[in-house]
Amino acid sequence: MSLQFVVDGLLTGSMIGLGAIGVTLTYSILRFSNFAHGDFMAWGTYATLAVVSAIGATFGKVAPIAPLSFGWPLLVALVVGMAFTAVLALLLDKVLFSRLRSQGQAIIVVMASFGASMALRSLLEFTFSSRPTYFSRAIQIAMPVGFGIRITPDQITLLLLTAVLVLGVHLLMTRTQTGRSMQALSQNAALARIVGIDVASVVRVTWVIGGALACVAGVMIGILVQIRPFMGFDMLLPMFAAAILGGIGSIPGAVLGGLIIGLAEAGAVQLIGAEWRAAVSFIILMAVLFVRPIGLFGVRER
Amino acid sequence: MDLLGYGAFFLTTALIFSLVTLGLNLQWGLTGLFNVGLAGFVAIGAYTSALLTTPDDAARLGGFGLPILVGWAGAMVVGGIAAALTGMATLRLRSDYLAITTFGVAVVVQLVALNAQKLTGGPFGIGFIPRPFGSLAETPLLFNLSNLAVVSAVTLIAYLALEHLSRSPWGRVLKALREDERAAISLGKSARFYRVQAFAVGGAIMALAGALQAHFTGFIAPDNYLPILTFQVWVMLIVGGSGSNLGAVIGSILVWGIWAGSGTLTSILFSPEQQARAASLQIVAIGVMLCLILLIRPTGLFGDRPRRPKPGKQTKAAGESGAGS
Numbered sequence: 001m002s003l004q005f006v007v008d009g010l011l012t013g014s015m016i017g018l019g020a021i022g023v024t025l026t027y028s029i030l031r032f033s034n035f036a037h038g039d040f041m042a043w044g045t046y047a048t049l050a051v052v053s054a055i056g057a058t059f060g061k062v063a064p065i066a067p068l069s070f071g072w073p074l075l076v077a078l079v080v081g082m083a084f085t086a087v088l089a090l091l092l093d094k095v096l097f098s099r100l101r102s103q104g105q106a107i108i109v110v111m112a113s114f115g116a117s118m119a120l121r122s123l124l125e126f127t128f129s130s131r132p133t134y135f136s137r138a139i140q141i142a143m144p145v146g147f148g149i150r151i152t153p154d155q156i157t158l159l160l161l162t163a164v165l166v167l168g169v170h171l172l173m174t175r176t177q178t179g180r181s182m183q184a185l186s187q188n189a190a191l192a193r194i195v196g197i198d199v200a201s202v203v204r205v206t207w208v209i210g211g212a213l214a215c216v217a218g219v220m221i222g223i224l225v226q227i228r229p230f231m232g233f234d235m236l237l238p239m240f241a242a243a244i245l246g247g248i249g250s251i252p253g254a255v256l257g258g259l260i261i262g263l264a265e266a267g268a269v270q271l272i273g274a275e276w277r278a279a280v281s282f283i284i285l286m287a288v289l290f291v292r293p294i295g296l297f298g299v300r301e302r
Numbered sequence: 303m304d305l306l307g308y309g310a311f312f313l314t315t316a317l318i319f320s321l322v323t324l325g326l327n328l329q330w331g332l333t334g335l336f337n338v339g340l341a342g343f344v345a346i347g348a349y350t351s352a353l354l355t356t357p358d359d360a361a362r363l364g365g366f367g368l369p370i371l372v373g374w375a376g377a378m379v380v381g382g383i384a385a386a387l388t389g390m391a392t393l394r395l396r397s398d399y400l401a402i403t404t405f406g407v408a409v410v411v412q413l414v415a416l417n418a419q420k421l422t423g424g425p426f427g428i429g430f431i432p433r434p435f436g437s438l439a440e441t442p443l444l445f446n447l448s449n450l451a452v453v454s455a456v457t458l459i460a461y462l463a464l465e466h467l468s469r470s471p472w473g474r475v476l477k478a479l480r481e482d483e484r485a486a487i488s489l490g491k492s493a494r495f496y497r498v499q500a501f502a503v504g505g506a507i508m509a510l511a512g513a514l515q516a517h518f519t520g521f522i523a524p525d526n527y528l529p530i531l532t533f534q535v536w537v538m539l540i541v542g543g544s545g546s547n548l549g550a551v552i553g554s555i556l557v558w559g560i561w562a563g564s565g566t567l568t569s570i571l572f573s574p575e576q577q578a579r580a581a582s583l584q585i586v587a588i589g590v591m592l593c594l595i596l597l598i599r600p601t602g603l604f605g606d607r608p609r610r611p612k613p614g615k616q617t618k619a620a621g622e623s624g625a626g627s
Contacts, residue, residue, distance in 0.1 A: 110398060115596070119589025123582070126580075278413055
């Protein structure tokens, strides 16, 4: 088989990994699996698309940056989209999740997130219709880099962007007071409150990071694949599988889990066929649950 | 006459939904097991029964031409086994893992339905599923009424059996596990074993409902079992009140009435090219409804689910309530 699957897998893995960071943070700090996370992705992408077209309408056609398929409008729009998705996540927490959380039954929150996910996705379908759209219809020439692998400038840029973001979040989690508070809350909520950690602000940071990264992952899918209302929902199972494979609460774990699943998916596409791609994450998920339910970097729950 | 025929048709569909909701009520309402992939179990039942009962078809495996009742029994067995396996994999872990796994089951079942053409007919589905009273199809009213009678009978049997089960020692163990797992375990009840049983029985009921639906319409395709089905059934259970079998049945009829009614309304109000969009608005409305009920009246119409947090989780609950403030 050709080694091309490595590049494809790393790209899919980056998208899954960026999404899985949000899933794993919500799970470890707010203690519920958020089924609406995929729809944050889709909403962020559509918001970014809307800003791109708004800029296009105001400034006219902007030439893309040299070898890439997009220009500065997309970069500006991405930042706006990230902020928008973060606010969306905060808003949903305020009107729905936080109220149910205070009733103390974690699984009710999961159900509410399932309902919210359906509503959010259908609202996108209503507003933008279910037809796929694209950031750009330009075709990029893939450059051969040896070993039968080809890669486009867009793909290189997005891989680098992922690496920078993951490194940033990792440093935030390990080197700043906010990050340490987040870790404390995920390890022992009661004790964290006793030592005076501001729980409300930690919760806010969690949603902001999760939402913003979901938006980036969505825009990556939008640039490399296509934009559809179901784009996030289809990523849900790979993201959950990645978060569990990496170990709940671990950011390097979520990213590594995402990369493993991305590579496995790309390998399966070559060996078995693209139609079975979605089964890969399920098989990996089941294997992890049977063999090592705490994941690669997980800690046993107390 | 037409109205009566439509009424029978409507009620048949609503009762098939009731059957799925009853299965979910056993899993969630009685035992507290969260299943977000129930569309997968319904699909397993429909496809199993279709494979067993359709006439021989060269294009795919089987078509065994067995009697309809054998198909239904087969559906329950396969659905029950699938649910038991899912339960065994995840029920020793945190409750969220079951949710994620059932979600995955639905995705995989959907994939198999779409891609394993030799087994499921692929995107075109399976046709020529024998219908009970198929000979009456020339007089739609009689056909609809006899179908309604069959589906009502099956639903009634399931209802009575579940009522009996929930009062039996077995059902009381499930309730005890839901209310206070530690106390139940200290009385020597194996939590995991009982939960796997409840999950399997619930899965079997869902599969039976899928089989009933398949034989009622005579044609099945992967599109019948999208996540929207899971979602509808959840809303039915929550509206009716989880924990109550009566609530499950009434909630199903009520929500299906709202769904069908708003569907008719959109087809009158919107032009044909706008209807796909209007249908998505319908889903938004139901989704918001689910969230509102969870916020305002989590017990639904007939629910018996207590709202006090579980004693064993008090430390965690305290942390969570703080997280929300």
